[in-house]
Amino acid sequence: MNSSPLAPSAPPTDGQLAWQKAGFGVFAHFGINTFSGREWSDGTLDPGGFAPTELDADEWAETARDAGAAHLIVTAKHHDGFCLWQTDTTDYGVGAAPWRSGRGDVVAELAAACERAGIGLGVYLSPWDRNAPCYADPAAYDRLYRRQLTELCTRYGPLAEVWFDGAGSAGRTYDWPGVAAVLERHQPQAMVFNLGRPTIRWVGNEDGLAADPCWYTVERTEVSLYDSGEAALPRPMYLPPECDVSIRRHWFWHPGDEASLKSREHLLAVWYRSVGLGAGLLLNVPPDRRGRIDPADRSRLLEFTGEVGRRFADPLAAVVERTPGKVRLRFAEPVAVDHLELAEELRGGQRVTGHRITADGREVAAGGTVGVRRVHAFPEVRARVIEAELTGAAPEVSLRAFRTGHGSLPALEEQPPVDEGRADTPPLAR
Structure with missing residues (x-):
């Protein structure tokens, strides 16, 4: 929905x-x-x-x-x-x-x-x-x-x-x-x-x-x-x-x-x-x-x-900076990153309606809601500054960066079709 x-x-x-x-x-x-x-x-x-x-x-x-x-x-x-x-x-x-x-x-x-x-x-x-x-x-x-x-x-x-x-x-x-x-x-x-x-x-x-x-x-x-x-x-x-x-x-x-x-x-x-x-x-x-x-x-x-x-075991160490509508990770030197995780403070309700992620100014990911967690995977980039720009920002959004060595999002493979010919079994029935 x-x-x-x-x-x-x-x-x-x-x-x-x-x-x-x-x-x-x-x-x-x-x-x-x-x-x-x-x-x-x-x-x-x-x-x-x-x-x-x-x-x-x-x-x-x-x-x-x-x-x-x-x-x-x-x-x-x-x-x-x-x-x-x-x-x-x-x-x-x-x-x-x-x-x-x-x-x-x-x-x-x-x-x-x-x-x-x-x-x-x-x-x-x-x-x-x-x-x-x-x-x-x-x-x-x-x-x-x-x-x-x-x-x-x-x-x-x-x-x-x-x-x-x-x-x-x-x-x-x-x-x-x-x-x-x-x-x-x-x-x-x-x-x-x-x-x-x-x-x-x-x-x-x-x-x-x-x-x-x-x-x-x-x-x-x-x-x-x-x-x-x-x-x-x-x-x-x-x-x-x-x-x-x-x-x-x-x-x-x-x-x-x-x-x-x-x-x-x-x-x-x-x-x-x-x-x-x-x-x-x-x-x-x-x-x-x-x-x-x-x-x-x-x-x-x-x-x-x-x-x-x-x-997601080892987030990369970074200095976290916050300005209105933005959260930023600043690293001591360029780091390899292929995963990012955002999390919204939800005690007052859901507020973030959109977000955009940049690495040293280059867009690497974008999306809508953040909620309790939002994960982005992408081909590896090297950057010193990772920034999330938020729309409808919550009081607080956290941002963590990871290098996993598996940056590409896996594709959903085709599953064998369900046998719909049996009267007792509706398609994909529980």
Whole structure:
């Protein structure tokens, strides 16, 4: 969503600002679909098919932590209605599966693992439920949904993020005030994704890509890839975007899908066009049928995030000078530079609407918003003075220069097409 700027920008909460600064989380799509080779199932799959043989929640959490993620979000209930926790609301879930003799609780195991790993836990709870018999009765289903959310909010400790997917809900109005009341009572610190009373919003695609300008204050949010409508907000709100994308073609793990694993360069390109544009990135790394992270996926994830860390590990030392609408780096002697990072002070709201970067007077980069961070990569230049000229300047903008040896922006490679011929799988469905 690239709405025009709303002036004055609304200010962020402390929680929103902390979420923005963290910048990166891991998604774990896991459930009955993992064992069926489907992306969306219709709520009729036998719960006995849920049979991970080596489920290791510590591996999930440690992988996310080692990749630098601030939190890990699990699909506690996808559109099929299958619940990964011991719920009192339905028989369709892990309580009816042979796994752990019907006493298993994926959410509980993951909550404990995230605590041990020192990262936050998030839950995805699909509003659309293709199994619940009461779904056709909105009032009855709203009661069930609030009970499910209450269970998740009260049994597993603090939640970093609650994810409401709009897919499949076109034309349906849920009891969002009731949902908000549950969150406000039990998890007021959790970031809320996109629906109800959101604190962050969907970027509008499933490719992991934001755009320039990347505005934080908006009047409406997009609902779903499968619904062209938008949800109007009661007032202009500060809602930074989150970019979601899967490390493979599918969201749930599929056998024989190895060829679709995104390359390191593709993931780097996604990073530059999400985190590097001031948005958040949520990268899906789906556990396999063992309940483990596929070794190839883990290796690629850490290869990608390790390279990001390497590129931004050592900013070049410089004297920082500020004049109205400008911030300048002055070096003792000419230095080689191929990356620049800007960051805006956002406590009073988003203010920068445009910027231009020069190296010894030569333009090397330009763009729109800055936000929580803005990264530019370009062919290496040598300069003694790097200057950022700002439009609509914030009270303070920081500027850091880096030499990484990889100045050219990686290109997004073409991914294998999704099979659109299967009735159960909409294109790029979560």
